[in-house]
Amino acid sequence: MSHFFAAISLILAGGLLSLVFARHHLFSRAGATLLISAGCAWGLGAAVTTLMGSVTHSVSFQYLNLFFLAFEMDALSAFFLAVIFLVCLMAAVYSFHYTQDAAAPVKTAVTAFFFSILVVSMALVLTAANIITFMLSWEIMSLSSFFLVIHDYRKKENRYAGYLYFVFSHVGAMFIFAGFGIFYKYTGSFGFTDVHILTQGAKILAFVLFFIGFGSKAGVFPFHVWLPHAHPAAPSHISAVMSGVMIKTGIYGILRIYSLLELPAPAFGYLVVAAGVVSGILGVVYALGQTDIKRLLAYSSVENIGIILIGMGLGMVGVASRNPVMAVLGFSGALFHVLNHALFKSLLFMGAGMVVHQTGTRSMDALGGLLKSMKITGFAFIIGSLAICGLPPFNGFAGEFVVYLGGFQGIALDKIPFAVSVAAIIGLAVIGGLALACFTRVLGIVFQGEPRTEAARNRTESGTTMLWAMGGLGGACVIIGVFPGWFFNLSLSAVSALNLGYARIPQAPFAQITGHITLGAFVIVLLVLGMAGVRSWFYRAKPISRSGTWGCGFTRPTSRMQYTGASYAFEMVRFFRPAAPIEEQHPPVAGRFPASTRYESRVHDIAERCMAPGVIRPVQFLFDRLRWIQHGDIHLYIGYILLAIVLLLFFI
Amino acid sequence: MFESIVLWLAAVLTAPFFSAVILKVKAFFGGKKGPPLLINYYTLIKLFKKGSVYSVSTTAVFKMGPVISCATALAALLFLPMAGQMPVISFNGDVILVLYLLGLGRFFTIAAAMDTASPFEGMGAAREAFFPIICEAAMFMILIFFYRLTGELSFAAYFSGTGTLGLWQIAGPSLLFIVIAFFIILVTETSRVPVDDPATHLELTMIHEVMVLDHSGPDFALIELGSFCKLFFYAAILSGLILPFETGIPGAGLLVFIAGLVIVYLVVGIIESTIARYRMDKVPQFVLTSFALAFFATIITLELIQ
Numbered sequence: 001m002s003h004f005f006a007a008i009s010l011i012l013a014g015g016l017l018s019l020v021f022a023r024h025h026l027f028s029r030a031g032a033t034l035l036i037s038a039g040c041a042w043g044l045g046a047a048v049t050t051l052m053g054s055v056t057h058s059v060s061f062q063y064l065n066l067f068f069l070a071f072e073m074d075a076l077s078a079f080f081l082a083v084i085f086l087v088c089l090m091a092a093v094y095s096f097h098y099t100q101d102a103a104a105p106v107k108t109a110v111t112a113f114f115f116s117i118l119v120v121s122m123a124l125v126l127t128a129a130n131i132i133t134f135m136l137s138w139e140i141m142s143l144s145s146f147f148l149v150i151h152d153y154r155k156k157e158n159r160y161a162g163y164l165y166f167v168f169s170h171v172g173a174m175f176i177f178a179g180f181g182i183f184y185k186y187t188g189s190f191g192f193t194d195v196h197i198l199t200q201g202a203k204i205l206a207f208v209l210f211f212i213g214f215g216s217k218a219g220v221f222p223f224h225v226w227l228p229h230a231h232p233a234a235p236s237h238i239s240a241v242m243s244g245v246m247i248k249t250g251i252y253g254i255l256r257i258y259s260l261l262e263l264p265a266p267a268f269g270y271l272v273v274a275a276g277v278v279s280g281i282l283g284v285v286y287a288l289g290q291t292d293i294k295r296l297l298a299y300s301s302v303e304n305i306g307i308i309l310i311g312m313g314l315g316m317v318g319v320a321s322r323n324p325v326m327a328v329l330g331f332s333g334a335l336f337h338v339l340n341h342a343l344f345k346s347l348l349f350m351g352a353g354m355v356v357h358q359t360g361t362r363s364m365d366a367l368g369g370l371l372k373s374m375k376i377t378g379f380a381f382i383i384g385s386l387a388i389c390g391l392p393p394f395n396g397f398a399g400e401f402v403v404y405l406g407g408f409q410g411i412a413l414d415k416i417p418f419a420v421s422v423a424a425i426i427g428l429a430v431i432g433g434l435a436l437a438c439f440t441r442v443l444g445i446v447f448q449g450e451p452r453t454e455a456a457r458n459r460t461e462s463g464t465t466m467l468w469a470m471g472g473l474g475g476a477c478v479i480i481g482v483f484p485g486w487f488f489n490l491s492l493s494a495v496s497a498l499n500l501g502y503a504r505i506p507q508a509p510f511a512q513i514t515g516h517i518t519l520g521a522f523v524i525v526l527l528v529l530g531m532a533g534v535r536s537w538f539y540r541a542k543p544i545s546r547s548g549t550w551g552c553g554f555t556r557p558t559s560r561m562q563y564t565g566a567s568y569a570f571e572m573v574r575f576f577r578p579a580a581p582i583e584e585q586h587p588p589v590a591g592r593f594p595a596s597t598r599y600e601s602r603v604h605d606i607a608e609r610c611m612a613p614g615v616i617r618p619v620q621f622l623f624d625r626l627r628w629i630q631h632g633d634i635h636l637y638i639g640y641i642l643l644a645i646v647l648l649l650f651f652i
Numbered sequence: 653m654f655e656s657i658v659l660w661l662a663a664v665l666t667a668p669f670f671s672a673v674i675l676k677v678k679a680f681f682g683g684k685k686g687p688p689l690l691i692n693y694y695t696l697i698k699l700f701k702k703g704s705v706y707s708v709s710t711t712a713v714f715k716m717g718p719v720i721s722c723a724t725a726l727a728a729l730l731f732l733p734m735a736g737q738m739p740v741i742s743f744n745g746d747v748i749l750v751l752y753l754l755g756l757g758r759f760f761t762i763a764a765a766m767d768t769a770s771p772f773e774g775m776g777a778a779r780e781a782f783f784p785i786i787c788e789a790a791m792f793m794i795l796i797f798f799y800r801l802t803g804e805l806s807f808a809a810y811f812s813g814t815g816t817l818g819l820w821q822i823a824g825p826s827l828l829f830i831v832i833a834f835f836i837i838l839v840t841e842t843s844r845v846p847v848d849d850p851a852t853h854l855e856l857t858m859i860h861e862v863m864v865l866d867h868s869g870p871d872f873a874l875i876e877l878g879s880f881c882k883l884f885f886y887a888a889i890l891s892g893l894i895l896p897f898e899t900g901i902p903g904a905g906l907l908v909f910i911a912g913l914v915i916v917y918l919v920v921g922i923i924e925s926t927i928a929r930y931r932m933d934k935v936p937q938f939v940l941t942s943f944a945l946a947f948f949a950t951i952i953t954l955e956l957i958q
Binding site: 368369391392445517567575 | 702724772
């Protein structure tokens with residue numbers, strides 16, 4: 001544990017240093033980057049050591065007999081810590097050149113400061129071992145990320161995003177508080193150790209409350225509304241951290257609560273799989289409908305949270321139906337996808353960050369042809385896209401493969417578990433296909449073809465540390481995709497900390513699975529290399545010329561004729577129109593020689609659409625009726641307090 | 653193992669021949685003599701001899717497209733049991749790997765099409781991205797059906813030895829549904845009528861053909877070889893399903909397998925000659941039929957094998 005605290009002190013020191021020396025732009029940036037990345041590397045080392053040794057460290061501090069902070073790092077915490085420290089390390093490296101714009105040194109320093117707080121608070125959330133510590137770290141995490149979201153507060157949409165995020169994270173926190181309230185009522189202590197003594201009804205209620213609370217942080221449909229607003233508003237390395245790892249603290253929360261409750265109720269599994277399938281499919285459908293590249297990536301996080309939930313839900317169904325193989329496959333697949341998604345999503349956000357940084361626009365339909373001038377970014381983005389589509393030989397496939405195997409275990413079961421497994425498998429298949437459509441679209445519109453506007457013409461990539469970070473993450477995606485064995489064992493040890501009641505999880509059968517993935521990866525890599533060899537043999541000493549694209553007889557093509565992102569996705573989104581209504585606006589074409597016209601389309605998020613009439617207006621109505629309570633007279637407020645205390649005396 | 657590799661090589665080498673069967677059938681229905689059965693080999697040789705013209709809009713991805721789409725089709729055949737023999741590679745879960753490998757090929761075909769900046773190719777790419785999503789769902793539904801029957805997740809368990817015969821014995825009626833569902837998937841994935849028309853001449857109405865408009869020379873030959881192999885892959889599965897006989901006489905299995913293949917290609921040719929393609933917006937409904945059939949087959953099986 002001492003290593004862990006040393007690491008987070010180093011990270012905090014980095015943030016403080018950047019704030020203190022804010023006026024010395026280069027020194028402040030370099031110091032922050034060095035200290036934060038060193039701290040992350042140290043923490044990563046500590047977490048991986050704990051994970052491999054499978055030991056539990058704990059430590060506690062007491063202040064005035066009422067403020068009791070306790071920390072514990074078991075394999076589950078260590079797994080999430082490793083993911084967080086790894087991605088934050090890369091984000092810190094990336095930030096050095098990303099924030100080199102000297103126009104606003106203080107703002108940069110403030111961002112670095114809140115970034116360090118965010119990293120530390122996430123680490124503390126994962127190690128918190130009692131209610132007070134957990135909620136304290138949770139709130140610090142929400143607040144520090146709130147300040148990062150409103151980093152560019154001069155833009156109205158960013159302030160709106162910050163506001164939405166603030167409301168959602170606090171309503172979510174209220175649900176978590178309510179859940180902890182149930183814990184406290186039964187155990188009478190702030191600790192987590194006696195939670196299993198709750199009655200069954202209380203456990204189910206608590207789980208649902210926690211699922212809503214943590215689900216709103218993780219971005220589970222329909223509590224994801226804040227996510228596509230807030231994540232793109234932050235600077236890109238922060239978006240990478242928020243989308244890649246911060247939402248995973250919600251997943252950690254659900255898993256931790258599940259393991260504390262020790263109640264293998266099948267209903268939990270059904271709930272989680274259902275939420276996963278809905279989030280997964282709708283997340284990627286909305287992603288297809290986006291025109292803003294960072295918003296698209298944020299929606300795709302909703303999709304990947306769906307995949308993780310499907311895995312977890314299958315695990316829970318497996319536990320409930322006494323099928324240990326299914327349980328372990330489901331949970332370990334989900335955890336493995338946590339790691340994989342963290343890597344490729346932060347890679348994609350960093351790639352998008354480079355594009356936005358160099359072209360100054362987030363609108364995909366204004367871009368195009370960037371692969372020619374941004375080779376490293378482009379190919380890193382291709383690797384990230386292949387990984388996120390779950391294609392072999394990249395890491396996304398390894399995780400989804402394990403989840404699939406878990407799902408097929410459930411096919412042998414009967415009745416509801418069977419139906420749930422069918423839904424999970426078909427859901428995963430549809431998500432995979434839609435993700436492929438979604439990311440070929442991003443790639444095709446942003447990086448390939450010809451530049452659509454001047455913004456995308458002749459933009460080169462710059463910033464060495466940004467390229468390093470992307471290269472590192474891309475390399476990790478390939479290495480895990482080809483050799484998943486060692487990394488998968490890490491998620492297996494995290495599963496063993498879940499308290500599922502399986503004494504020891506044997507590694508041999510799982511080593512066989514990862515061995516098969518490696519075999520498949522080798523087959524495809526060898527065949528591709530072989531075909532490339534055949535191709536170059538046929539091309540030796542052949543005439544090769546360059547010319548314009550075949551325009552099917554049309555001789556004056558312009559780059560504006562290219563297929564747009566909206567038209568690429570139109571048919572697919574229309575297939576899901578009850579959940580993703582498309583709004584189109586265009587004046588009718590009039591006359592024989594119509595003048596220039598316009599066309600606008602927008603894909604609506606049904607949760608966001610229903611939020612105003614379904615939630616906001618009733619709540620507003622209710623609070624309007626209660627307005628008389630608040631009238632600004634301080635005497636009456638004191639009276640309220642007195643009344644509350646007197647009332648409480650009766651009850652306690 | 654040795655036999656499997658020989659079969660794999662034979663499959664790759666004869667795939668162009670079988671595709672020519674479709675052309676012959678279409679010519680027969682048109683009252684024409686039609687091209688020779690070796691036409692596809694002549695085309696491949698002609699293409700391999702040529703050079704290439706590349707669009708100035710394209711990047712390295714454009715050149716990776718044909719290589720990867722061909723390699724994934726060849727890789728898929730490695731996992732496929734042919735003529736009742738064991739495949740070259742087989743393990744628990746190889747079906748999932750194969751489906752995702754074909755997805756990898758599709759990713760690069762689409763990426764190569766988007767690389768050209770051509771609006772037609774973008775249109776084809778959007779369709780190529782859309783229809784296989786439903787196919788994939790149907791494929792997984794079929795896998796669920798097979799898993800429910802056999803408890804295994806590999807092609808070898810379904811199509812090698814007496815595996816398929818066993819399936820017919822347990823769940824014959826519902827397997828008929830699966831055969832039809834699978835045929836719809838074949839038609840969609842390999843861009844045949846009534847989903848796509850490989851012989852059409854209007855770019856606006858094409859799916860697969862329009863995506864490869866800008867490829868030429870050996871690149872185009874690789875694409876053609878890849879699509880022959882992909883068609884062979886699906887046809888081989890169907891052949892195993894419709895003629896699951898295990899005679900025990902050496903060589904007879906191979907003959908039965910070839911007979912099955914010829915039947916599948918004939919049926920594809922007959923359908924192509926007798927019905928017109930569907931309107932583009934009706935295609936999703938057609939493809940969804942395969943999912944519905946596989947779903948009903950699974951539901952029926954639930955009752956059959958309690």
